[in-house]
Every structure is written in C-alpha cells, then in structure tokens.
Amino acid sequence: MREILQNLKNEALAQIIQCADQEELERLRIHYLGKSGQLAQLAKGIPSLEKEERIEIGKTFNDVKFAITEALNSSKFVNHKSLIINQDPSLPGIRPPQGHLHPVTHAIGEISSIFEKIGFVRVRYPEADWDWYSFESLNMSKTHPARDDIETFFVDTPEDKKMGKIVLTPHTSNGQVREMERVKTPPIRMVNIGKCYRRQSDVSHTVMFHQFEGLVVDQDITITHLKGTIDHFVKQFFGPKRQSRLRPYHFQFTEPSFEVDVTCDICLGKGCKLCKEGWLELGGAGMVHPNVLRAGKINPTKYTGFAFGWGVERTYMMKSGLKIDDLRLLYGNDIRFLNQF
Amino acid sequence: MQILIPDSWLRDYLETNATPKQIQHALSLCGPSVERLHKKGDEYIYDIEVTTNRVDMMSVVGIAFECVAILPRFGYKASLKKDPYLEKVNLSTSKKVNYLNVTLDKAICYRFSTALIRDVKVGKSPDWLVKRLELVGMRGLNNVVDISNYLMHELGQPIHTFDYDKIVGHKMIVRQSRKGEKLTTLDSKVHSLPGGDIVIEDGSGKLIDLCGIMGGLNSAVDDHTQNVLLFVQTYEPTHIRKTSMALAHRTSAAELFEKNLPTENVLPTLQSGIKLFSQTTGGQADKSVLDILNVSEKVTTLKLASPLTGFINSRLGINLTFAEIANILKSLEFVVKSEQVVEIPWARKLDITIPEDLVEEVARIYGYHNLPTQLMSGNLPTLLNDTTFYWEAKIKSALSHWGFTEMYTYSLVDQDSGLKLKNPLSSEWTYLRTSLVPSHLKIVSENLGKVEELRLFEIANVYLPKKGDLPHEELHLILTSTNPDLSRLKGYVEALASELGVLISPEIQVHPTALVCEINLEPVLAKATSIKTYIPISQYPPIIEDVNVNYSGNYADIVSKIKKVSPLIKSVELIDKYENKLTLRITYHDPKKQLSSLDISPIREELLKVMPLS
Numbered sequence: 001m002r003e004i005l006q007n008l009k010n011e012a013l014a015q016i017i018q019c020a021d022q023e024e025l026e027r028l029r030i031h032y033l034g035k036s037g038q039l040a041q042l043a044k045g046i047p048s049l050e051k052e053e054r055i056e057i058g059k060t061f062n063d064v065k066f067a068i069t070e071a072l073n074s075s076k077f078v079n080h081k082s083l084i085i086n087q088d089p090s091l092p093g094i095r096p097p098q099g100h101l102h103p104v105t106h107a108i109g110e111i112s113s114i115f116e117k118i119g120f121v122r123v124r125y126p127e128a129d130w131d132w133y134s135f136e137s138l139n140m141s142k143t144h145p146a147r148d149d150i151e152t153f154f155v156d157t158p159e160d161k162k163m164g165k166i167v168l169t170p171h172t173s174n175g176q177v178r179e180m181e182r183v184k185t186p187p188i189r190m191v192n193i194g195k196c197y198r199r200q201s202d203v204s205h206t207v208m209f210h211q212f213e214g215l216v217v218d219q220d221i222t223i224t225h226l227k228g229t230i231d232h233f234v235k236q237f238f239g240p241k242r243q244s245r246l247r248p249y250h251f252q253f254t255e256p257s258f259e260v261d262v263t264c265d266i267c268l269g270k271g272c273k274l275c276k277e278g279w280l281e282l283g284g285a286g287m288v289h290p291n292v293l294r295a296g297k298i299n300p301t302k303y304t305g306f307a308f309g310w311g312v313e314r315t316y317m318m319k320s321g322l323k324i325d326d327l328r329l330l331y332g333n334d335i336r337f338l339n340q341f
Numbered sequence: 342m343q344i345l346i347p348d349s350w351l352r353d354y355l356e357t358n359a360t361p362k363q364i365q366h367a368l369s370l371c372g373p374s375v376e377r378l379h380k381k382g383d384e385y386i387y388d389i390e391v392t393t394n395r396v397d398m399m400s401v402v403g404i405a406f407e408c409v410a411i412l413p414r415f416g417y418k419a420s421l422k423k424d425p426y427l428e429k430v431n432l433s434t435s436k437k438v439n440y441l442n443v444t445l446d447k448a449i450c451y452r453f454s455t456a457l458i459r460d461v462k463v464g465k466s467p468d469w470l471v472k473r474l475e476l477v478g479m480r481g482l483n484n485v486v487d488i489s490n491y492l493m494h495e496l497g498q499p500i501h502t503f504d505y506d507k508i509v510g511h512k513m514i515v516r517q518s519r520k521g522e523k524l525t526t527l528d529s530k531v532h533s534l535p536g537g538d539i540v541i542e543d544g545s546g547k548l549i550d551l552c553g554i555m556g557g558l559n560s561a562v563d564d565h566t567q568n569v570l571l572f573v574q575t576y577e578p579t580h581i582r583k584t585s586m587a588l589a590h591r592t593s594a595a596e597l598f599e600k601n602l603p604t605e606n607v608l609p610t611l612q613s614g615i616k617l618f619s620q621t622t623g624g625q626a627d628k629s630v631l632d633i634l635n636v637s638e639k640v641t642t643l644k645l646a647s648p649l650t651g652f653i654n655s656r657l658g659i660n661l662t663f664a665e666i667a668n669i670l671k672s673l674e675f676v677v678k679s680e681q682v683v684e685i686p687w688a689r690k691l692d693i694t695i696p697e698d699l700v701e702e703v704a705r706i707y708g709y710h711n712l713p714t715q716l717m718s719g720n721l722p723t724l725l726n727d728t729t730f731y732w733e734a735k736i737k738s739a740l741s742h743w744g745f746t747e748m749y750t751y752s753l754v755d756q757d758s759g760l761k762l763k764n765p766l767s768s769e770w771t772y773l774r775t776s777l778v779p780s781h782l783k784i785v786s787e788n789l790g791k792v793e794e795l796r797l798f799e800i801a802n803v804y805l806p807k808k809g810d811l812p813h814e815e816l817h818l819i820l821t822s823t824n825p826d827l828s829r830l831k832g833y834v835e836a837l838a839s840e841l842g843v844l845i846s847p848e849i850q851v852h853p854t855a856l857v858c859e860i861n862l863e864p865v866l867a868k869a870t871s872i873k874t875y876i877p878i879s880q881y882p883p884i885i886e887d888v889n890v891n892y893s894g895n896y897a898d899i900v901s902k903i904k905k906v907s908p909l910i911k912s913v914e915l916i917d918k919y920e921n922k923l924t925l926r927i928t929y930h931d932p933k934k935q936l937s938s939l940d941i942s943p944i945r946e947e948l949l950k951v952m953p954l955s
Contacts, residue, residue: 099740
C-alpha cells in the first residue's frame with residue numbers, strides 16, 4: 001500500500017509539472033483528489049488494515065494527499081480565486097513570529113547612523129583596557145581627584161609597568177588616544193560606541209551601561225564645529241523642535257569643556273517640574289586638551305579637535321514619550337518589558 | 342561642588358540691576374551653573390554647581406566677581422560694591438610672636454597665619470549672622486564657630502579656632518602623622534590615623550588638630566573659652582585629600598583645601614575675622630599677627646608662543662579684535678600685557694596654566710550661544726575596513742524577525758572565570774564572563790511562565806584571560822530556546838549561516854530549562870560574505886521523487902551515501918520523519934539535457950544497494 005501511495009504521488013507530481021493548461025490541471029485535480037478519484041479509492045482500503053499499519057499508512061496517505069494538493073495549488077495554471085481561504089475580511093490576520101530588539105540596540109543603531117551620515121567612522125575599542133588609555137593619557141594623573149569621581153572597577157591582574165592596571169572602561173574616552181594611534185595622521189572623525197562600567201547601581205545608574213564617544217581631529221577645528229555637530233545630532237535624534245546649548249564645565253581631557261543641554265521634551269524649554277528651567281543635561285563635551293593630542297602623538301600646534309561622550313541609555317530615555325523611570329529595567333531582562341520594543 | 346548663595350548676601354558685594362532670575366540665566370550660560378533658584382520668605386537663594394577647577398567660586402565674593410564679568414554681556418549693569426582684596430591689609434605681621442611657638446614642616450603647610458584674640462565672650466551670634474547661616478543650610482552654634490563658618494562661605498577660605506589656653510606650652514608642631522596615632526575630632530569621632538596626615542602636636546605631645554579637615558576636641562572652643570587662636574592656613578592639597586578619603590571624613594574645609602587654595606586669600610580673611618570677632622565677641626586681637634609664608638606669591642604670567650588674538654580666534658572660529666579679547670580678560674581680572682604676555686589674577690593662577698585655558702575664558706564670557714554653528718569641511722577620514730558592525734546588525738535583524746528577543750546581560754557574573762575584579766560591587770558581579778550561557782540560563786529561569794515560549798538571543802563579548810596582556814575580547818552570539826525541538830534551534834543557526842554565506846556547525850547544549858547554542862562570531866564573521874555566485878538556471882527541469890528509507894539514527898550518513906551514488910543526484914532533503922522511517926526528496930538533474938526515467942532507473946537500482954528502502 002505504501003509503495004502504491006508513493007508511486008501515485010510521484011506519478012501525480014510528474015503530471016502536474018508537465019501539465020500545459022488550466023483545463024488539464026482541473027482534470028488532474030478530479031482524477032487524483034475528486035470524490036471518486038484515485039486517492040478516494042485507495043482510502044477505502046485503509047480501515048481493513050492492521051492497527052499499526054493503519055496508523056502508518058494513514059500518515060503516508062495524508063502526506064501524499066497534501067503533496068498533491070500543494071503541487072496542484074502551486075501550478076502556474078491554478079485559478080487563485082478558488083484557493084482563497086478565510087473569506088471573511090474581518091477575521092484577524094495570522095502574524096509571523098515577532099521578536100524584539102533591545103532598546104539599547106535601537107538607540108545605538110540610530111546614533112551611529114546619524115554620525116555616519118556626516119562622515120564619522122564607527123569603531124570599537126577594548127572594554128577591559130589599560131589605565132593608560134582610560135585615565136593617564138587623558139590628562140588624568142594617578143593622584144588627580146577627578147579619578148575619584150569616576151568609580152572604577154579594577155581587574156585583579158598584575159600591573160603593567162608602562163600601561164598600568166587593567167580597568168573596566170568607565171567611559172568610551174579610552175577610544176580617543178587609541179583612535180589617534182590607529183589613524184596616525186588626521187582627519188579623525190570617530191564615533192566609538194561601547195559598554196562601560198562604574199561601581200554604582202541605583203535608579204539612574206547601572207554597573208554596566210553604554211556610551212557613545214565622538215572625536216574629531218583635523219586642522220582648523222573650532223568650537224563652531226562642535227556646536228554644528230551637536231546640533232545636527234540633537235535635531236536628528238530628538239526631532240527638529242528640540243534645541244541644544246553649551247554651558248561652561250570642567251573635564252580634565254578637554255579645554256574648554258562644556259556641558260551640553262537639550263530642551264526638555266515636556267515643556268520645550270519653557271521650564272517645568274521635570275527639568276532644570278527648560279533644559280535637560282545631555283552630557284559633556286569639549287575641545288581636545290593638547291596633552292591628550294600629545295599622548296596620541298598628534299601635534300597640538302598643527303591640529304585641534306573636539307570630543308564628546310554621552311550615555312546611550314540616558315540619551316535614549318530623553319527622547320519624547322519613552323517614559324522609562326528606572327534605568328535598571330533595561331538590564332533586568334524581563335521578557336514582558338523587552339517585548340514592548 | 343555645590344554652594345548656596347543668598348541673593349541679599351551676594352548684593353553686599355554686587356551692585357546690579359539684574360533680577361535673581363536674570364542672574365541665574367546669565368551665570369548658567371557663561372559661568373557656574375545655577376541649578377535652582379529657591380525662594381525662602383522674601384529671599385532668593387542660588388543653588389550653584391561649581392566645577393572642581395574653580396574653587397575660587399566657592400564663596401559669595403567669588404560668585405560676585407563672576408557676575409561682574411558676565412552680567413554686562415547680557416546688558417545689565419554690574420560692579421563690585423566693595424572689593425575685599427583691595428582693602429588694604431592693615432595687620433602687623435611677623436614670623437615670630439611671643440604668644441605662640443611654632444615648628445613647621447614647610448613642605449606641607451604653604452601659609453601659616455594666626456592671631457590671638459583675647460577676652461572673647463562666647464555666646465549667641467547676632468540675628469543677622471544666624472539668619473544668613475540658616476539660609477545656606479548651617480545652624481548657628483555660638484559666635485566663635487559661626488564667625489568661622491560665615492567667613493568660609495563669604496571668602497572661600499576655611500578657618501579654625503583653638504581655645505588658646507588648652508594648647509599646652511602654647512607650642513605647636515606642624516608635622517606629618519605616624520601611622521596609628523590617635524586623634525579625636527570636634528565631632529567626637531576617634532580616628533586612628535593612616536600616617537602622613539598633616540597634624541599639630543602641642544607642648545605636651547598630644548595631637549590637637551587634624552589640619553585642613555577638622556580640629557581636635559581637646560583644644561576646641563567651649564562656653565568658658567576666653568582667648569581664641571584665630572587660625573587661617575593653606576596646606577599641601579594631596580595630603581589633605583588622602584587623609585580625608587582614607588578616613589572618609591569629607592568636611593567642607595577638606596573639600597576646599599584639597600583643591601589647593603591660594604595663599605593670597607589668607608590675610609584678607611584673617612583681617613575680616615579679627616573685625617568680626619571684635620564686633621560680635623568683644624575679643625581684641627594681639628597687635629602682632631603670626632604669618633609664615635612658605636611659597637612665592639609672585640604674579641604669574643602666561644607666555645604665549647603664538648599671538649593671543651590669532652590663537653583665540655583659531656579656536657573660536659570667529660574674528661575678535663585684540664581689544665575685545667583684552668576687554669573680556671580684563672573683566673575677569675586678567676591683565677593683558679601684550680599679544681604674548683597675560684598676567685593671571687592670583688585667584689586663578691592654579692587653574693589657568695596653558696593658552697587653551699584663556700580660550701575657555703574668552704569663549705564663555707563672549708557666550709557659547711553667540712558662536713555660529715557649522716559642520717566640518719575638509720577631507721573625510723579613511724573608512725575602517727571592519728564589517729563586524731554590518732554583520733552584527735544583520736544577525737540581530739534576522740533573529741528578531743524570526744521571533745527572537747534580544748537580551749543585554751551584564752558581562753559580570755558570579756562564576757569563577759579566571760578574571761576577577763579587585764573591587765566588585767556585589768558577589769553577583771565578581772568575574773568577567775567567558776561564556777554567555779550562565780547569564781542566559783538565569784534569564785530563562787527568571788522568565789519561565791511569563792510567556793508561552795522563550796526565544797532569546799544576545800551578541801556580546803566574552804573575556805578570555807591572557808598572561809601579561811589585556812584579556813582577549815571575543816564576540817559571541819547566543820541563541821536560547823525553551824522549545825525542546827533540537828531541529829528547530831538548529832534550523833535557525835542554519836538559516837543564519839546562509840544569511841552570512843558561511844558554514845556554522847552549531848553545538849547545542851541541552852539544559853533542564855532550555856536549549857542553548859553559543860557561537861564564537863570571530864571566525865564566522867571573518868568569512869561572512871554577501872557576495873553570491875550566480876549559477877545559470879538550466880532550461881531542463883529536474884526530476885524529483887520522494888522515497889521512504891529506514892532510519893537507524895544517523896541522517897548525515899544516509900545522505901552522504903545517497904549522494905555518492907550518482908553525480909546526477911543534486912540534492913537530498915528531509916521531508917518527514919516518522920519513528921524509524923524517513924521520507925526523503927531526491928532531486929535528479931543534468932544541466933545539459935532533459936533526464937528521462939531511463940536515466941533514473943539505473944540510479945535507483947544503485948540506491949537500493951546502498952540503503953534499505955522501505
């Protein structure tokens with residue numbers, strides 16, 4: 001019986017492939033699948049089989065029937081109208097499986113494409129890096145108090161004489177001197193996006209987070225270029241209604257240094273309960289300190305540059321309408337949270 | 342650092358027609374950030390963030406100076422009502438006084454100044470003083486302590502007061518502490534010193550002051566104090582910081598001293614202190630003030646290699662004239678001698694050390710908001726030949742569209758990996774992970790029952806220890822599924838491999854709660870390609886037939902046997918598997934001619950020989 005079914009299937013498939021018009025296809029359908037067609041005939045024999053054989057043959061029978069139906073339906077002569085199922089257009093659709101990208105991936109994708117449009121090159125640098133790249137080369141000597149403000153994790157390995165300890169990068173700024181070493185001769189337009197780590201965990205801090213670091217080094221780079229780049233980003237990322245501004249600040253690795261603010265998405269700069277007089281702090285920026293250029297073997301009398309480094313999560317959460325009130329949700333990996341993105 | 346400045350106190354020094362709101366706005370754009378403007382009764386209080394390089398602004402006077410430079414740029418009138426530094430210091434100073442015998446370690450104390458104030462009546466401070474202290478969040482205690490707090494807030498220079506009669510032998514030895522020495526500070530805390538701390542020992546050999554941080558309890562002013570030593574110093578900052586951090590004793594004084602205070606502020610503060618003591622305690626200072634200066638107070642100048650105007654404009658991207666630049670700098674108390682030489686005001690000499698520092702001063706007072714905005718011109722950088730980001734995005738997109746949800750888990754785990762943190766925050770996050778599997782099994786157990794089926798993925802680095810070098814950061818992909826069908830998970834890997842144009846032989850781990858497949862992406866992405874080679878489409882259709890074969894548990898073996906039979910067998914696909922039977926679809930094809938059953942039947946016979954057809 002099994003043999004017969006298989007042969008029937010092969011014969012049917014061959015005929016369907018060779019079929020030349022719509023009429024012949026209809027004839028084949030009746031011949032194989034019709035009320036008194038070949039399969040119907042064979043089906044009559046099934047009940048009389050032994051139980052075990054019956055189950056097996058039954059399955060083969062269904063497969064064969066399915067295969068022939070499929071072949072008929074996929075022939076180029078089929079009349080599609082006759083195939084429509086679920087004729088009621090008000091029935092819900094049957095969806096494909098839908099997964100979800102993590103909000104951080106969404107944010108990184110948007111950020112990198114905004115900078116790539118204006119000629120920035122995306123790079124990636126070590127997450128566990130030498131003290132030299134994370135601090136020392138950024139004009140932060142061992143005794144500098146600025147280091148204490150950045151709560152850093154140290155890896156328990158022997159210290160390197162030149163490079164110092166191994167730290168989990170507390171910021172993506174470790175990419176600055178690394179990028180200068182890679183490129184050697186400017187122009188540099190880098191966007192370094194990566195994981196960072198700090199010894200803090202509360203509503204607005206997680207031990208692991210992401211930053212994106214911009215670095216531009218070339219001849220004749222001025223504060224106006226930093227303003228232009230930030231403005232480009234703010235308008236693209238937050239929308240044309242949002243504005244940015246620079247305020248004086250202090251960082252060891254930039255001079256001058258700025259704090260970048262963007263207008264609050266709720267009040268658009270008028271001032272409300274959720275912001276500081278209409279503005280939200282985006283993060284730090286500045287003109288690259290000559291000592292940092294020197295550490296990257298770039299002549300600070302010939303080249304100037306600017307840099308900025310902001311939290312991916314923080315920036316993403318300042319987008320309108322997101323309403324995430326606890327940063328730790330992002331790394332809690334609750335599927336009911338992640339399935340919303 | 343934060344400081345609260347009441348508006349009325351500021352206006353003791355500042356003459357302006359700007360309102361508090363206008364002052365807040367202007368300062369925030371060009372100087373220190375006024376984060377909030379509080380209102381207490383009819384008084385406005387500025388809540389100001391001062392950056393660590395601008396310790397000179399940690400006082401009412403410091404903020405007044407900034408206002409004088411900034412407010413006129415916004416069209417307001419602003420000038421100083423009185424300049425505490427122009428007032429002539431009218432003290433008779435001497436390196437030796439008869440009321441105190443001092444031995445000093447010059448390396449740790451930059452300036453040691455003190456005045457003996459006799460016949461002090463300790464009591465309540467006048468109301469105006471208490472009120473001002475309360476406005477900035479301090480409690481009035483007694484007039485002696487209140488004067489110290491008041492002056493520190495007004496002038497930014499910490500002050501200490503000793504009960505003169507408690508200093509045995511009226512002798513002070515300023516030295517570094519030895520490890521383990523004990524000292525009880527004013528707040529009754531007993532400290533065992535780490536060593537190398539700046540302390541003062543009196544004539545009896547006991548420690549009476551933890552310098553720059555807090556005074557000793559044994560020499561503190563109390564209700565019966567009659568004679569007070571008004572004490573104004575500056576110290577070597579790194580010692581102060583080290584001690585303050587080691588003892589976790591962060592006082593306002595320590596926060597200031599550790600930023601390196603200018604010695605020039607000492608005598609004006611001392612003079613103001615003597616006056617206030619006389620007004621509020623009746624105490625009178627000894628004619629002779631002890632003042633030992635151990636560093637130079639020569640005016641600092643900045644010499645520029647290239648002319649100031651050109652340099653500033655090259656960083657600002659605009660064209661200011663020399664006069665405009667000099668004007669701005671003058672408003673900040675700088676003296677521009679020439680294009681090459683600029684004199685730094687003493688309050689700024691530790692902050693302004695390179696020409697770029699002048700750029701900041703000019704730019705911020707000119708106003709960042711007044712600078713134009715433009716994108717860079719010039720050459721584009723050479724693109725990096727790294728396609729990892731492209732493929733990562735492609736993998737993420739494919740998996741999410743196939744129903745997988747992306748995770749971001751911490752790189753830190755509790756299983757020993759060989760890379761331990763020296764200072765973990767919690768035992769849960771102690772090691773750098775070498776595999777993504779434990780993190781995902783944890784997520785699965787946390788999410789079981791929340792949804793019908795979990796299909797998760799993540800792309801992240803693992804960290805492999807390397808001797809004497811940074812760990813190797815290897816990019817891994819993990820797929821996790823709670824569906825027990827191994828073929829399904831394997832199918833996703835196969836589909837992914839075909840997206841990437843590579844072969845991946847996945848190793849699927851079976852865990853009690855989930856199937857997991859971790860793939861090292863390094864070798865995979867090195868070979869990944871989007872280039873497909875076109876195979877011409879044959880005009881001859883293939884012959885396809887399904888066969889049933891017996892299955893004993895090794896599919897790969899059966900397929901390879903079938904394929905070996907004839908080169909005309911182009912593919913073998915699994916159509917169905919039922920217990921010990923497989924249905925296979927065999928495709929025969931010859932690109933050069935139309936195959937007929939005559940061509941196939943000898944092959945079929947061969948097939949029968951190599952495998953048990955059922």
